[in-house]
Amino acid sequence: MPESALIAPGWDAVARQLSWAHDPAEIYVGDSPRGRWFPGGTLNVAANCLDRHLGERRDAVAVHWEGEPEDRRSITYGELHADVCRFATVLRSLGVRAGDRVVLQMGLIPEAVVAMLACARIGAVHAVMPSVLPPDALEARIADVAARMVITQDGAWRHGVILPLKARVDEAVAAVPGVEHTIVVRRTGMDIAWYEGDRWYHELTELAGPASEPAPSFPAEHPLCVAHLANRRGRPNPIVHGSGNFLAYLLALHGDSLRGRDRTFWFPSEIGWLACQSHGIYGPLVCGGTSVLFEGMLDTPSHDRVWQIVQRFGVEVLAATPSLIRHLRAWTDSPPRRQDLTSLELFVSAGEAIDEELAAWLRREVCRGGAEIVDAWGQTELGGVVAFNGGAPQVPDPGLDVVDGEGRSAPVGEEGELVLRHPWPGTCIASGSGDDPPARAFARFPGLYATGDRAVRRSDGTFGFLGRIDPIITVSGQLVSVTEVEDALLEHPFVARALVSERPDPHTNRAVVALVEPTDGAIDRDELAAELRSYVSGSLGGLSRPRTIVFTDGLPRSLPDQAVRRALGAMCTSRPAPGLLSTTAAELAALVTAAER
Numbered sequence: 140m141p142e143s144a145l146i147a148p149g150w151d152a153v154a155r156q157l158s159w160a161h162d163p164a165e166i167y168v169g170d171s172p173r174g175r176w177f178p179g180g181t182l183n184v185a186a187n188c189l190d191r192h193l194g195e196r197r198d199a200v201a202v203h204w205e206g207e208p209e210d211r212r213s214i215t216y217g218e219l220h221a222d223v224c225r226f227a228t229v230l231r232s233l234g235v236r237a238g239d240r241v242v243l244q245m246g247l248i249p250e251a252v253v254a255m256l257a258c259a260r261i262g263a264v265h266a267v268m269p270s271v272l273p274p275d276a277l278e279a280r281i282a283d284v285a286a287r288m289v290i291t292q293d294g295a296w297r298h299g300v301i302l303p304l305k306a307r308v309d310e311a312v313a314a315v316p317g318v319e320h321t322i323v324v325r326r327t328g329m330d331i332a333w334y335e336g337d338r339w340y341h342e343l344t345e346l347a348g349p350a351s352e353p354a355p356s357f358p359a360e361h362p363l364c365v366a367h368l369a370n371r372r373g374r375p376n377p378i379v380h381g382s383g384n385f386l387a388y389l390l391a392l393h394g395d396s397l398r399g400r401d402r403t404f405w406f407p408s409e410i411g412w413l414a415c416q417s418h419g420i421y422g423p424l425v426c427g428g429t430s431v432l433f434e435g436m437l438d439t440p441s442h443d444r445v446w447q448i449v450q451r452f453g454v455e456v457l458a459a460t461p462s463l464i465r466h467l468r469a470w471t472d473s474p475p476r477r478q479d480l481t482s483l484e485l486f487v488s489a490g491e492a493i494d495e496e497l498a499a500w501l502r503r504e505v506c507r508g509g510a511e512i513v514d515a516w517g518q519t520e521l522g523g524v525v526a527f528n529g530g531a532p533q534v535p536d537p538g539l540d541v542v543d544g545e546g547r548s549a550p551v552g553e554e555g556e557l558v559l560r561h562p563w564p565g566t567c568i569a570s571g572s573g574d575d576p577p578a579r580a581f582a583r584f585p586g587l588y589a590t591g592d593r594a595v596r597r598s599d600g601t602f603g604f605l606g607r608i609d610p611i612i613t614v615s616g617q618l619v620s621v622t623e624v625e626d627a628l629l630e631h632p633f634v635a636r637a638l639v640s641e642r643p644d645p646h647t648n649r650a651v652v653a654l655v656e657p658t659d660g661a662i663d664r665d666e667l668a669a670e671l672r673s674y675v676s677g678s679l680g681g682l683s684r685p686r687t688i689v690f691t692d693g694l695p696r697s698l699p700d701q702a703v704r705r706a707l708g709a710m711c712t713s714r715p716a717p718g719l720l721s722t723t724a725a726e727l728a729a730l731v732t733a734a735e736r
Contacts, residue, residue: 149535160356176384177359185260186354188424189220207296207435224350226257237262242286246295247410266365269411278311292324305331359383366413378567388565393422395534405431406458417523442470446478453482460490489515522565528601546584557594558587614682615647633661640708652711653685693724706730
């Protein structure tokens with residue numbers, strides 16, 4: 140059976156909804172673990188997100204934007220199209236060509252959306268970096284993607300203060316050869332240093348004037364963007380997503396499963412995460428919807444900012460991570476009693492597993508007007524959200540299954556690894572380093588895509604999504620592998636066992652914490668803690684260094700590792716943040732019991 144026959148039915152119908160310069164010869168072909176989507180087809184991503192909607196939706200709002208200081212803009216499809224064409228002219232005038240890499244170190248402002256789409260329009264590849272990245276991490280990523288240009292802003296609002304983005308970019312670019320220009324958006328008006336190659340965004344776009352050149356077309360899997368996974372041994376781990384295949388996936392997901400056609404969609408997130416680019420920008424635009432974008436922190440200036448935005452813009456589909464939902468529940472003035480949320484039709488929980496208690500709070504406090512709640516699963520390597528539990532249709536079916544260690548379907552109720560049996564067009568097309576995530580994912584079980592996530596199939600046919608086999612922590616916008624930190628700690632001769640978790644941190648948002656059982660005869664604990672921090676930092680990078688180390692006299696073998704990690708995180712969160720703590724095996728068992736209630 141040819142591999143093209145293995146795809147789920149429906150992708151051909153999705154492909155026909157896109158605007159192709161040349162129609163694809165086939166939907167999917169390939170004789171390797173990862174085949175090719177839409178071979179022979181050529182299109183332009185920006186044209187599919189903007190130009191093709193101008194006939195009917197030129198005056199419809201494409202983007203509602205709100206800044207943290209409560210400034211606002213509503214941008215129509217016609218206005219966004221004009222801005223993108225103008226900035227595409229700017230990029231070409233500065234020598235950017237198809238295939239060149241452009242780094243965006245920006246907050247979630249309209250100019251960031253324009254820059255992404257302008258890159259797509261001329262075939263350049265954008266890599267959006269989290270705005271919280273420190274200069275050394277930004278330097279590593281700019282070098283890793285071999286950027287020719289960086290686009291940034293003077294500063295970005297966050298929690299009522301200004302992050303000095305231009306200063307961070309200056310420090311990073313000074314150490315990276317190959318960056319020819321830095322384009323700067325004036326956002327805050329703060330004073331900044333100015334160097335050769337720096338250009339003001341507003342001056343360049345004014346000089347460019349209006350532009351209406353036809354959008355060139357590129358092969359269906361022409362690179363669109365670079366995203367980064369968890370660091371591996373202290374180095375960025377980038378992957379590359381394509382164009383036509385990525386758009387087809389988003390059109391199916393947002394147009395059908397997320398009811399995005401003519402709907403207002405909001406996914407509060409950091410633009411540096413691929414999920415925000417997928418579901419906050421490209422997804423709504425490719426199906427002609429309206430995207431809501433918010434620049435800053437959702438507890439600024441008050442805890443009901445989320446509900447104000449939902450009411451103000453009439454948000455119909457709202458997506459959030461369980462972590463954000465927990466914050467909303469914890470904020471005493473957050474339950475939306477004063478806002479009208481009747482516009483909400485669908486609430487999507489995505490990014491991690493949601494527990495029933497949290498879902499019950501959503502039903503009671505947020506969706507009391509009848510909005511449906513669905514639990515979504517996905518991952519960066521697959522473009523974002525892939526599947527849903529609940530009423531959202533699986534269009535087209537990715538062939539989800541749960542398998543045991545031999546790749547056999549696991550019985551109902553038995554935990555295993557989540558796999559995809561059907562090819563998926565949102566799958567990344569390549570890796571930017573020697574590590575190849577798609578090849579690695581297909582190598583574990585022949586013919587299956589192994590996700591690296593744990594899951595269980597329920598008797599009603601839905602899935603329980605249980606989290607990563609190799610969990611990760613987000614620190615200063617970088618993904619840190621819990622397993623790698625634990626492995627590094629265990630390499631020390633005086634460490635018998637080690638488990639790693641996370642706690643909130645005012646500077647890096649999250650911080651790594653470690654529970655360590657020393658060996659008999661270990662050195663002084665202060666000295667050991669210093670050695671462990673130094674070793675982890677040297678091996679994996681400074682953001683992986685445990686901020687808090689908790690020593691214990693024993694880790695009971697009967698306690699599940701994941702339960703101990705949750706208890707460790709709760710312990711370090713509930714106390715002031717010293718560098719060193721101690722606990723006993725008995726105290727640890729009690730903490731685990733309390734945390735699991």
